[in-house]
Amino acid sequence: MTSFHRFGCSALLALGLAGTAQAETPRAAWHAQIAHGYSQLATATAQFESTATDYCQTPSPASLLQLKEQWLAAFSAWQAVRFVGFGPIEENTRAWKFQFWPDPKNLTASKVDYWLNSDKAISAEAIAKDSVAVQGFPAAEYLLYDERITATDKALPAERSCALLSAISSNLDSNADSLSADWAALEERYLSVADYDNGTLQSAMQSLELMADWRLAGPIGARGNGKPNPYVADAWRSGQSLNTLHASLKGLSDYFVPGLNLLLAENDSAALAEQFNQQLNKTLAHFDQLPADIAPLMATEEGQKSLKALLDDLNATKAMLTGPVSAALSVVRGFNSSDGD
Template structure:
């Protein structure tokens, strides 16, 4: 696609009606960009809300580890993870800060770092806190770690299975980390609005990010597992 400024310049040299069409296209692009920013903001707001519920569910389950609380926790993990998937294609802007995307979802993990990091933390004599999680690297900090704690069969057959005290500490800390990052991302995207709307490049960047996400979904998440 040619730059909009070049297209408008050419139109101005030819016919007034064509120049009018270019102006109309400019307005259309502006409206689309505003809608994209608002749509992504809505996604980040949903992520922050679901992450808050997830953090609460983790605390509630560890306080009273009954089956109903476990079911609520697992559903909260799924809801929050799906909310993240809706905005994961956005690979520019605030999500680039501090490796936030990797903090939410460390993937792929060919070296099984998630399990190794979990084993280290669970078998360490040091207490697990939010500060420890923040300093432990992206393999510890996001949805895959919670998935490991909830569903890994060897872990769930061991003494460290939930609701073991140390494992619950890790569960709560990681859920809290996701909540904090979700709120940060929501707030920073709102602040980013002015730059996003004023920078023409972000229009094309948004489209490319969406297309890249579709290609990853097709080639790596569907085609590879299906052979």
Template sequence: MIFKHLGYKTTLAIVTVSLAACSAKAPEDAFIHRALHDYILPLHGNMAERSKHFDEVVSTQCSNSASELDKTALQEAWRLNMRAWQQLQAINYGPINEQNLAWKFQFWPDSKNLVAKKIRPLLAENADLSVEKFAKSSTVVQGLSAAEYLLFDPKLASKSPSKGALCGLLSMQASQLKVNSSKLLQEWQGSYGKQLSNYGPENVSFPDAKTAVAYIIDGQLALLETASNKKLADALGSKRKNARVNPYLLESWRSQNSRKNLLANLASVDLLWHRAGMKSYLESQGAKDLADKIEAELLATQELLRADSHSFFSALTAGETDNASAVNQSLKSLTTLYKHDIPAALGIQLGFNNNDGD
């Protein structure tokens, strides 16, 4: 049995040692700095820009005198906005978590097709939806999945909803995306970025450098886990016995953008890995072999995604699952490296109670 009671003298002795240690910056410091300035802030800036652009295209289209919307221009702006969001998903900490905003950007998964069910009544002639009501309405009708329904859904298109009905909703969706992404950027540029940089024992969010690193890497892991466990696995039916392939469980089946979503996810991982210095940080911690392994797996997954030009929706609809299965397997391998190997190499904790089950 061990019992340690801290005496006054012991504490004083350690004060001297630890104050000396405080003057040297932790080896994590450079990585945290680069992660903030070369990754977190640029991705939030990109999201704010793309959301602003989408809102501008919607405004232009909805205010012109044409009787119908130019869907091609709107769809392209939506794809750019979606790509920015897919990259941003790895930053799941900070204001987006504390203000519960992620679902306002994208409602997914949606196996019950709630997006269609909730939006259809709002397109009716007599639908009364004010900006205030919209802001308080379910996230199902807000964000990129809802806009995707309006811009891409084949059944909806066949009913030719009026320009006015589409614009009423699209304008509010795009405006909200713009406002929320701008708000996130401002908060990262302001207090939250400072919090991350100024880690330390009195900083509740980031009590030390390793915790700050753990936040950043846990965000990567969360992105990869969603990519490997949800984005393809559900549609492939690989999670349950006797489950069939169902392309309608793909993330962006309406726009056939699911492959691009995954490419954007991995572009985000790649950005932190190369440009923001995660690879060199890992190497500096004596984990060069692991860094090489991750580099190879990341590249292999990206190559697999680019190897097939068909959308996952068209491939799965045609019963062709080889490429999707191979991508999913590769994503799983990459996820394992982030989940087990990186925390072990860096001595960081990626959640304890959150995996507990009790």
């Protein structure tokens, strides 16, 4: 895995302790950490938009590489806050506007192809009014990586491809800015409604379930019909499916764990917090020895074993949060974040 996505366990623990020390309550820690994550997303999408504009004005192989790197940085920033499934992200299908997934019918490709083959004027405003399948990171990934584009006369920096990429990146930046602002505006309510403890915990649980059951087990054939299918993974076109999974898990460690540690300490369960941290860090450590993508590992028996070992630890992390941690905190499933009940 590239050094860009590596994050040592000691650094993760230090960040968790720093977040814990700076906040007085679990929800204050959660709100502050998630706010930081959303701010990072807004910054990264702004840089992606700027890089796309620069590339289309003065294209070169080096600037295309820089554009791909900035796409990955922005997409990883989204992955880090993807566990937040309540609050402003629920409004107006915002999550799908960042990442339309799963996409079993390949609607992303269909919508991008439609715009490239159309004579309609391309703008961020027009894209924002169209399907979520053409608005987010996967649509940009399709333009940057898919051979249906890159091996044809539509390859960047073709005029309409550049216009569409610029519109998508601008739309992503606008959505990230508004999401960050709306999360900040939620602060008073979030801190005053006790049931947001449940909502935040459930959101993290659901995120781990999604990671284990769908984002990893699905592609490697450990669920469903048992047949591996790397094309159902995140970021399969760019070959970054494990990097994005790592970014999501790291996001939980950065933005969720500090508040969880506080809440468990309040409930006389500091030892359980330490156990969960150890299990999470054990899972994160797998990525130090893994490549960026699932697909090459599926080609060898040794690679398959390494993916199975990762899945085992990811399942163990999920089981600890949904089991003993949930029990210690009396988590009630079924939280409705729209009304705080």
